[in-house]
Amino acid sequence: MKKVFLTALAALLVAVPAVKAQKVNKTAILSKIEKSDADIADAKKGAKASTWLNRGKIMYEAAMEPTKSLFVNMDPTMLKLAVGEPASTGKATANEIEYETWVYPYFTAYIKDNKIVTWKQTKDVYSEAVPKAIEAYNKAYELDPKTAEKAKEGLKQISDFCSQLGNTGLDSGDYAAAADAYAQAFEAQSGPAYGSPDPQLLYYAGYLRTSDGANNPASFVEGAEYLNKAIDLGYADEEGNIYYYLFHCYYGQKAADQAFVLKAKDALLTGIEKFPKNQRILDGLMQLYTSEQGVGDPADLVTMIDNALAENPQNVDLWFGRGRVFYALKNYDESIASFAKVVELQPDMFEGNYYLGVFYTIKGDALNKEMNEKQYSSQAAYDADLKDVNAVYLAAVPWFEKAHELKPEDVDTLEFLKQICFRLRDEPGIMDKYNTYNALFKQAKGE
Template structure:
């Protein structure tokens, strides 16, 4: 009888010690509820300290980690800067705590309450991400969006057996990664968003921009081609394709997409200008003139189109002078005839260069061209005027 009494007393002492230590967890929760966060932090740290012999009872207890999550979440929400500065990444610590609580709760008793807390934690991470993004702290914003996605992918957060997919968060994670210059991650998240159809053709453009930032032209082209196949009516994707082909000197490919772009949007002056530039590059001068004039017809203040047209006629005049200079000295009449042809081209250049100069009065390129043209054609009054303007610009 004596032995059984001793055994009973030992059992009572053991249970009492267990409840005493678990009482620390309850105290920590109480401190949190009364906004005594410093006391709450101190108490909860004691319950998970592996160097504390008493913590062996609370470390494997799911409630310990759930309360720890609540406390660190409260630290993030607190306005007490003295407490907040003691804790780095409180929301991440809260998430890891809730995950630990779920791991230890083999009977899933606390799943309903932790699910609510994880939902609230998602809101806190969203708040943190938005603030970080607005402060240009893109790394923190990215990590916050990644944590939100991690929560949404947890089996506990699934609805009717399917995980919730927040395409906005995926897209924003890509945006944050891009701004943080983590282009591989940006591509990953943008591609996920594209597969889900988020933001249409624009997402493919952003994927391509990420590849270009990595100097991966092939990746950008493949992405834009995929985007064009999916959104054939989107002119912006075509423009990017055209620009890449132009920069890569793939003129035939650029011309193909440019023709498609014009067919889709025949009132876009930029497309005609680009087409004129391509024809110019291919020395298809007559075609270039037609395209540039169409651009001007659609956009009367298109400086580049006026300047390029003036340049075409100017260069034709220069080439004709070379023809004249090749005439033997014994044929002065033929020489004069060839020079007259050159002057015809120079005269054609003048109205386009004058209009270009009107549109950009401080532009020295058009003024220098006009200075030469006026001198060549003996338009001395205009020559003096342009010369004076150039002197004022260069002062």
Template structure:
């Protein structure tokens, strides 16, 4: 999903990185305390006291944090050994094609990618879903606590529990356990909305939407994204593009368009919104020309912005106005001489133009030889026009596969011309070296 998975690399910053203590979790004491707590809530007198449930909630939070111990995402293996102690076992594990080093600890496995700690999995829990049970205990304490002052104190403890849910949710998301991640984010949202907590954490709705998207609940994702945006969440306009993607998959096209219109008003320079607006009009067989006023307004406010001219070129290209498209692409290159995509799009425009003329020639009846020859000559001219911008593209980016593939076809087509065979051999060798040659 676009702009979804890479966002969570940033979210790991929320996870604490304190190096408070080197001593590992005392699971025997935790197990003993849990047994006492289980007995206490079955005792009628003790179970009627808020402090019994508060103590239980705090214990369950402590159990939850014990599984990760002193580890924090981003730490290296040397630091892990210092803070968490030696692993019981080490092994290699393949996850989605990536190789992870796994440090096996008494109750959790810690996953390292390229030597950096990424996430953990609980293998031997003292109790299932300790955070959920902690939340239940806090709710019971609130139910029993009549004093407003004490209820507000419980609210502060709940705010700490919310952070643990977010931390655990991010860990689940990182390991692609999206259902579990969604559950944690949903609980975090529920805590924030409790009157004793009353925190407006807009990004939580966004996290919840991302997890919903990954589970295939696109309608749920659009609801979450809409709430996040309405409450003030912003990521430079990209949130509207993510909403659009979810709404498209949920077949909510009217709402998708409405949100794009809102987004483009607020973020006229956000390229993904403009491109999504174009895609909307094209996918709905509506006129992409509708987006041009937005582009012109954006360019008026930032005339040195090469990507805006590039997008304008894409619009005109899709509209079939090749002259305007070429003018826009060339303007982008004038501003940024290393704009490889603009070079490639010019080359592709000429190539498609040549292919169109060639197809017209092929469709002519045999009796119209003169028209056939004229069209083929025009097609050849366009194919030749394709070569210089594609060559410029690989000067800027020598490994640009699309340009190399295009040049390979053209050099082969004109291999009888002076120098073309040598160029073909060089490009083919380059593609072979990149693993893309045939």
């Protein structure tokens, strides 16, 4: 008897999800919203903070209802138990990753390796739920500052919900929606009851609008607004990329007005002054200075950095940036001189030693190319040039060796050492180095 009962129960558990479909209490929620509309329209009730606090809760419920059962890394079996069978299944690619998709009336779940990775909400219960929730909590605080704690708690719920929407939008490749969600998260935190909003949310919104600009040029306008507001609030990411994204937002608007080219330049110049080591900003400046007439001479970048170095000659980042600029100008001797200063100031910086080796190698490659294009009239002339080229390659070896000492697992360093030592294998002691670094390279590559 017991066995039969358990079998019947198991069959029931299997059967329930098969017939269950996603249920969203839209009618009940809309009924609550309708009553709330009437309450705030009533002179007596609308003057009470409690009426607005209750409205904020109702709007929050409406906002989160479609996806309230979802969470990242959720097992799909749990999704079926919580929401029911999908209306359909399929495949989709987001951010160059292919997912299995489960389509429900209010959202599409993206599944990878049998886990819910992200989702895209496709329908709302009430489209104005988030802004009206923010309005309601702000109004409650305005009517009665003593509600600050409750209002802040409600605003935090809205901000957290919007941040989650931003995260899922980023993962699903819906950059515009993700940007708007982060901007709304910031707006929720901007209420007087909340305190200080986090400008990083605006940075996320601006970055995502920048990414969306390639397909939707109007996003560049919004991206610039978000990024400028974040900067005005004193925000800058650790590497200074905010100025690089601002450059793209301005440059993306140049078709509408050429004045945006100069705005793009100013964004980069401000960024490079604060973050002279940022390669993206340097690349942006070189792009502008070499492709846009009237922007300036690329050599101006060197003057700017050298002026800064005159005031602060021990600034490693400035020397680093100087070396990068000269590399872009194909002045390899000055690149080498700049990075020699970097390692003088910070002998144990991996990047300094690595790039010093790289620039010696690049100079050697350039000289080698010149040799291959020359017509030699004597073996002696050829041998003299070859000796000079090999001397440059040889100068790279100790810097790569130092870089390897500092970061033994770096495969690129080992590959440079292997290749250079093979070229110089006839030099005294270099063949032994080749054998050593070739073996380490194969080991690092798992060969």
